[in-house]
Amino acid sequence: MGENWYSKSNETIIPGNPDRIKAKWDPLQYLNLAQYLKVFNEYPRAFNPRVHGPYCPWRYYGKRDLHLGDVKLAEIPAWIARRDKTPMGVYQGGIRTFWKFYRAYLDNKKPNLIWYTQIFVVASLINFVFFAMPDRKQYKWAKYH
Amino acid sequence: MMNKFALSLVSNRISPSIIGFRPFSISNTYFQSAPFKSKTNDQSCVAEEKNEKVLRVEDSLKDLSSVKWRTEFNGKRLWPHDQWPERDLVNYPPYKLREAPNPVRWYCVPESWFKFFYEKTGVTGPYMFFYGLLVYGFSKEYIVLWYDFTEYLILAAAVITVVKKLGPSISDAFRGWHQDEVGRYNSVVNNSKAMAGKMLHSYEESLERAKSIGALAEARKDIINMGLETSYRERMKQLYESVKRRLDYQVALQNARKDFERTNMINWITSEVKKSITDKQEKDTLQSCINQLRQIASQQRSLNS
Numbered sequence: 339m340g341e342n343w344y345s346k347s348n349e350t351i352i353p354g355n356p357d358r359i360k361a362k363w364d365p366l367q368y369l370n371l372a373q374y375l376k377v378f379n380e381y382p383r384a385f386n387p388r389v390h391g392p393y394c395p396w397r398y399y400g401k402r403d404l405h406l407g408d409v410k411l412a413e414i415p416a417w418i419a420r421r422d423k424t425p426m427g428v429y430q431g432g433i434r435t436f437w438k439f440y441r442a443y444l445d446n447k448k449p450n451l452i453w454y455t456q457i458f459v460v461a462s463l464i465n466f467v468f469f470a471m472p473d474r475k476q477y478k479w480a481k482y483h
Numbered sequence: 484m485m486n487k488f489a490l491s492l493v494s495n496r497i498s499p500s501i502i503g504f505r506p507f508s509i510s511n512t513y514f515q516s517a518p519f520k521s522k523t524n525d526q527s528c529v530a531e532e533k534n535e536k537v538l539r540v541e542d543s544l545k546d547l548s549s550v551k552w553r554t555e556f557n558g559k560r561l562w563p564h565d566q567w568p569e570r571d572l573v574n575y576p577p578y579k580l581r582e583a584p585n586p587v588r589w590y591c592v593p594e595s596w597f598k599f600f601y602e603k604t605g606v607t608g609p610y611m612f613f614y615g616l617l618v619y620g621f622s623k624e625y626i627v628l629w630y631d632f633t634e635y636l637i638l639a640a641a642v643i644t645v646v647k648k649l650g651p652s653i654s655d656a657f658r659g660w661h662q663d664e665v666g667r668y669n670s671v672v673n674n675s676k677a678m679a680g681k682m683l684h685s686y687e688e689s690l691e692r693a694k695s696i697g698a699l700a701e702a703r704k705d706i707i708n709m710g711l712e713t714s715y716r717e718r719m720k721q722l723y724e725s726v727k728r729r730l731d732y733q734v735a736l737q738n739a740r741k742d743f744e745r746t747n748m749i750n751w752i753t754s755e756v757k758k759s760i761t762d763k764q765e766k767d768t769l770q771s772c773i774n775q776l777r778q779i780a781s782q783q784r785s786l787n788s
Binding site for chain 2: 388389390391392394397402407441442443444445446447448449450452453455456459471474475477478479480483
């Protein structure tokens with residue numbers, strides 16, 4: 339090691355300095371899978387910490403566009419055309435959706451089980467629409483409605 | 484990701500911490516000028532940084548490694564938005580932990596949907612939509628009424644009643660346990676604060692008592708002085724009484740002498756005079772007195788008539 343490891347004036351060699359500790363907390367970190375996931379592990383192109391501050395994954399940092407509720411029915415195709423439909427854009431949108439859900443129901447001081455109920459309801463709806471309804475068509479009481 | 488960003492704000496090189504300067508760069512690991520080589524031991528877990536070059540948004544911020552940003556000025560901590568005038572705090576406000584989750588109706592439908600449809604359909608819009616969907620499903624036989632339908636109805640009723648009755652109490656229990664755990668950490672600080680306050684109070688009390696010691700000493704001095712005065716006055720009184728007693732004795736002595744002389748003289752004189760009175764003198768005086776009386780009586784009679 340360098341100078342006295344117990345030196346109080348030289349802050350870089352004080353034991354416990356996180357910048358100089360390279361031992362990892364979790365053994366899985368030694369696999370270093372982040373090098374293969376670099377594409378997914380980057381900030382968006384439009385993020386500038388000098389303007390936006392610390393990164394919030396639930397936020398869209400591009401140019402502001404209309405909310406879906408404020409868009410007129412005639413302008414919906416144009417509105418959809420403005421979206422970023424590349425795989426990277428879709429991936430980032432999905433990540434943002436998840437973080438919005440997290441922030442809405444889990445990132446607070448008084449959480450409850452609404453997030454669980456919503457996932458349950460959506461899953462049961464998917465099951466009903468795509469699996470149960472085709473099954474039940476055999477057991478219909480009438481042929482024409 | 485956030486960890487990396489936070490790490491970048493900490494210095495990676497040996498720097499004097501006397502002044503409040505820190506070498507700043509967006510991602511310190513990506514922008515390193517001459518790497519500092521210290522005497523490293525191979526057996527330690529402290530390793531050198533490798534120069535990893537990755538093209539990022541910070542291409543325009545290439546030479547930030549030489550820029551030094553102040554972390555404090557005049558003893559006050561400087562924050563990034565103090566030094567970055569282009570920080571947009573209005574559209575991108577800083578992160579704040581929320582107090583409660585988004586409000587929700589029927590435990591799964593968010594309120595924002597109800598607010599969105601309020602202008603177009605009013606209050607009953609979403610309700611009519613969902614009940615209408617149900618009725619549509621029944622009428623068009625998308626929801627087939629088979630034998631398990633009762634099961635689902637009863638299940639729904641049971642779940643709703645259980646959640647409504649036991650939900651609040653269970654949530655209170657969980658929050659209580661959580662609050663106990665949090666309180667175990669907070670109580671350490673609060674107890675030390677309270678103890679510090681109590682010790683300060685006791686120190687202040689002792690200081691006040693120190694002030695009152697002077698008053699006590701003065702009181703004791705006053706008591707002693709009062710006793711001295713009392714004894715002085717007593718002795719003065721005794722003195723006065725003794726002197727007066729002696730003087731009174733002398734006065735009484737003189738008076739007694741004079742009294743004795745006077746009485747003796749009077750008695751002697753009267754006795755001698757009485758002895759010298761003869762019978763003839765007595766008769767003569769008697770006659771003269773009677774004559775005087777007759778005169779007076781005749782005068783009185785002449786005055787009255």
